[in-house]
Amino acid sequence: MGIIMGMTWKEMLRKRVMVLTLLMTLIFLLAFWFVASSLGKHGIPEGRWGMGNSELLIAKFTNGTIILTLGFFFGSFVLAFLAIFSSFSAIAGEAEQGVLQALLPRPLPRWKWYLGRWLGFIMLGLGYALLLYVAIMLITKFHAAIPMDPTAWILSFLLFASAVPMLVTVSMLGSGWFSALGNGVFMTMLYGAGWLGGMIEKLSISIGLEPEIMNSLKNMTGVISLLMPVDGMQRKMLSELFNLKELGGVVSLQTAAFGINSFANVPSGTFVMYGAGYTIVAFLLGLWIFGRKDL
């Protein structure tokens, strides 16, 4: 299994997936630095003239929240696409090329190959998620303020990074079923649907729709979130990071400044449990399908 995991890392490095991702991330972080620098000045007069300490803190915290929301909005996209595109052809692509046909007659149980590949993708993805998370937090801290609660950091990081195992698992499951190209399309559409569902939900709240329309939209977006829970997990992540319950209205996160990224309708703890169960079931199903697959 360790051999397969090492091979996966080597593949990601040799195919320059990680190098390109890191290069593009660097460009994003540079742009993010300037965005954060501009937004960090919002509502704070030059020389902080006429502002009390608490007012300044609240202004900085509000700005920090806006910056973090923007940063993680992009960050979750990059992370999701890295997870999808690194693994969507893991089985189908290698089987179509004939690479698997040479490897699997070796005395290696199929579950070990599958787990080795899965762990390889996951560990790289989690490493990248940590890097991105820390960079976004540090840049925001430099230009505004961030919540200083290590528990909130850990919880929110785990929720942010949960996109990696979730998407890699579903992607590998699809790869055992569909062709490589078909699975790429399937995964992009599935993730896109999940993202769109979350967007519709946020939008419907921010524009204040009638209760009837709201209910039917909620049912639809609920089903979409169950099919692809990644977007819901990202919303939960921001809520944990900002510790919404504790803020107690000190900072208004429903203001127009947040627009479609408002914090109404945060998924519950049960939804997080559902997300974990979803990943475990998808993993076991993928393992079962791969174990029986004719190559």
Next chain:
Amino acid sequence: MSVAAIETQGLSKTYDNGRGCQNVTITVGKGEAFGFLGPNGAGKSTFVKMLVGLISPTSGSASLMGQRIGTLEAKSLIGYLPELYRYQEWLTGQEVVKLHARLSRVESSSIERRVREVLEEVGIGIRSRDKVKHYSKGMQQRLGLACALVADPAIVFLDEPSSAMDPIGRSEVRSILKRLKDQGKTIFLNSHLLEDVEMLCDRMALLNNGVILRHGSVSEVLHKRMSWLFKVGGYSPFLLSWLEERTGLVIKAAIDVKRDANTFSPAQAEDSSVVWLEAELDSEEQVGWLNSLIMEQGMTLYEVSRKKERLEEWFVNALSGLNHRGER
């Protein structure tokens, strides 16, 4: 009682489209070279893939040295060169073989040496540090052979092992296979090349539409006399009938013959300075006898060669009059 290297009992695989292979029962002894011949789509690769654990049989059973197919014990006995051979193109040739060695649990202290040996043996030693993406098809096939042999397997499954190689490569592969056979390895050879099977294999089976039509020793299965070609000068039709009367053989004559394509057209030959004669002979002694008769009649003998029979033609002959179950 000695356990067979490969033993199958009614092994079948039926795909959704109804193809695959049906009820295949064969036994291959240890150290034996077994040829599996058949036209495209006959089910040869399906059969081998079942034996190496890539696909699960619909019914029947099979074992390798007494170990049920698909188990780790069975897999640890085999080396396999697939028909569709592709290797991680972002690795070097050396790294690919090393990966296969590690997966095959070759002792870590001897991996480097073993990898170097097999790469030399298949003829890519000098380019072993190049990335696989820079390899030609023939080179990749050689690499596949190195992967199949790196763990020094007891049974080697080769699915069209020289299909992408040039004549030199084919000849080198034949030498490697011959050497493996001499080392006592069991070889299972899937091939379109009748020559390879004839040259290497002790026994063979003919598969068509997923069903074994014949199996046994190579001569039994091929069930044919060899055709020989004689290029002669000073020919006349009278001499042809004389030769036929004298030898009791059916002899055909033609002005020109493309031996590889088998376009022998007997009706064309008339009085001419140089013609080709074709006769089916039982042994090489008969060749010598016919040579002397030709020269006795004042004809000049320029060349004698065995006619290469293409598998397609042999199949047409072998399968003519048989239904899809191989019954006449």
